[in-house]
Amino acid sequence: MFGQTTILIAIIGLVMLSAGGVAYVLLYGRLRAERNVAARMAQVGAGSAALKQAKPRMDAARRRKSVQETLKEIEEKQKAKARQRSTPSLSMRLTQAGLSWSRNGFMLFSVACGLVAALVTLLLGAPLWSVAVFAVVGVVGVPRWYLNFRRKRRTRKFLAEFANAMDVIVRGVRAGLPLNDCIRIIASEAAEPVKSEFMQIAESQALGVSIADAVAKLPDRVPIPEANFFAIVIAIQARAGGNLSEALANLSRVLRERIKMQGKIKAMSMEAKSSAMIIGALPIIVMGLVYLTSPDYIMLLFTEPLGNIILAASAIWMLMGVLVMRRMINFDF
Numbered sequence: 001m002f003g004q005t006t007i008l009i010a011i012i013g014l015v016m017l018s019a020g021g022v023a024y025v026l027l028y029g030r031l032r033a034e035r036n037v038a039a040r041m042a043q044v045g046a047g048s049a050a051l052k053q054a055k056p057r058m059d060a061a062r063r064r065k066s067v068q069e070t071l072k073e074i075e076e077k078q079k080a081k082a083r084q085r086s087t088p089s090l091s092m093r094l095t096q097a098g099l100s101w102s103r104n105g106f107m108l109f110s111v112a113c114g115l116v117a118a119l120v121t122l123l124l125g126a127p128l129w130s131v132a133v134f135a136v137v138g139v140v141g142v143p144r145w146y147l148n149f150r151r152k153r154r155t156r157k158f159l160a161e162f163a164n165a166m167d168v169i170v171r172g173v174r175a176g177l178p179l180n181d182c183i184r185i186i187a188s189e190a191a192e193p194v195k196s197e198f199m200q201i202a203e204s205q206a207l208g209v210s211i212a213d214a215v216a217k218l219p220d221r222v223p224i225p226e227a228n229f230f231a232i233v234i235a236i237q238a239r240a241g242g243n244l245s246e247a248l249a250n251l252s253r254v255l256r257e258r259i260k261m262q263g264k265i266k267a268m269s270m271e272a273k274s275s276a277m278i279i280g281a282l283p284i285i286v287m288g289l290v291y292l293t294s295p296d297y298i299m300l301l302f303t304e305p306l307g308n309i310i311l312a313a314s315a316i317w318m319l320m321g322v323l324v325m326r327r328m329i330n331f332d333f
Contacts, residue, residue, distance in 0.1 A: 025199070095221055097150035098193055105144065115137030127308065132178035154193050158222050159255065161194040166230075173245040179234075180205060197221060212238040226255060271331050276325040283318060 011136035085153040099107070121131045137208030165186045172182035183205075194275050197218060212235045219228040229251060237244045290298045301307035 024158070093147055093151065094218065096146050096154070096223060098154045098196075099147075099150060106147075110139050110143040113142045117142070130308075155222065156226055157191075158193050158197070158261065159224065159226065161191045162226060163252045163255035163259070165190055165194050165198065166248045166255070170245045170249045170252065173248075179211060179244070183211075193222075210238065226251065272329045276322070276329060279321045279325070280318070283314070 011107045052257050088096070090103055090106065094106060097108075114135045115138070118131050118135035121134040126134075126241055168180045168186055168190075169179065172185065173179065178203075181199055186271075187195060187202045188197065189195075201211075201218065201220075204217075212231075215231045215234045219231055231249070233244065233247045233251070237247075287298060301311045
C-alpha cells in the first residue's frame, strides 16, 4: 500500500519525534530553571528601576524635612535674639556704631559734654535753671544722639557695600571657589564697614568656629534685616545644602533695588525737606536780625522771667513742629 520511501520517511519522523521528546524530558528542569532566573532578573530589574525613580523623591522629602527643621530652629533662635536686639546693651550699641570705646569711656564722654554745655550756658549769662537743663541735655542727650548718628551712618555704609559683597560670593561660588575663600576676598578687598565685619567672620573661622555660627553673629553687630537673611541662608546651606548662589543673587538684587528706591524717594522729598528746613530756621534767623537791629528789644526774652518762659515755650513748640515735619517727610521703605 505504501512505498518503501514513504515508510522510510515515517520511520525517520518517528525517530526525530522520539529523540525530541527524550531531549525535552532530559532538559526540562534546566529550561524551567532558566525561565525562573529570567523572570527573577526581570522582577529585580523592575524593582531597581522603581527604587531609582523613588530615590529622588525620598531625597527631596528628606531634604525638605531637614530644611523645615532647620527653619523652625532658626525661627526660635531669631525670636530670642529679636528680644535682645530690641534693647541692646550699651556695649553692643558702641560696637554697632563702630566705636572702640568702653562703657567707662562713654560715661566720661557724657560727663564732659554735660560740663561743656553747662559752662557755655553759664558764660552766656543764662539763669541757673537753664544751666542745669543744658547740663542734663549734654549728659543724656548729646552723647546718645551722637551714638545713634554713628550707628545709622555705619548701617547706611554697610548696606551700600553689602550688595557688592554678595556679588563676590555669588560669582565665586559659581566659579567653584569655596565659601571660606569668598569671605576672605571680601575681608581683604571690600570697603568699610563690610571689610571689618567679614574680617571678624574670617578670624572666627580661623579659630575653629563654624561658618554658620560665625555669620550668625553678624546681625548682632549690624542690626538690619539683610544681614539677618544672609545669616539664615548660610545656616540652611550648611545644614541642608541648597543653591547658595541663587539665594544670595536674589538678596543682592533686592539690595540694589532698595538703593534705587532710596534715591528716588530722596529726589521726590527734597522739596518738602527744603521747606521744612526753611520754616524751622526762620524764627532763629528773625531773632538774629532783630538782635542786630534792636538788641534791647530782644534781650528782654533773656533777662526777664516772663521772657524766659515765653522763650522756653516757643522752643518747645518749635521742637514739636520740627518733629512733626520730620515725621511727615521721613519715608520708610
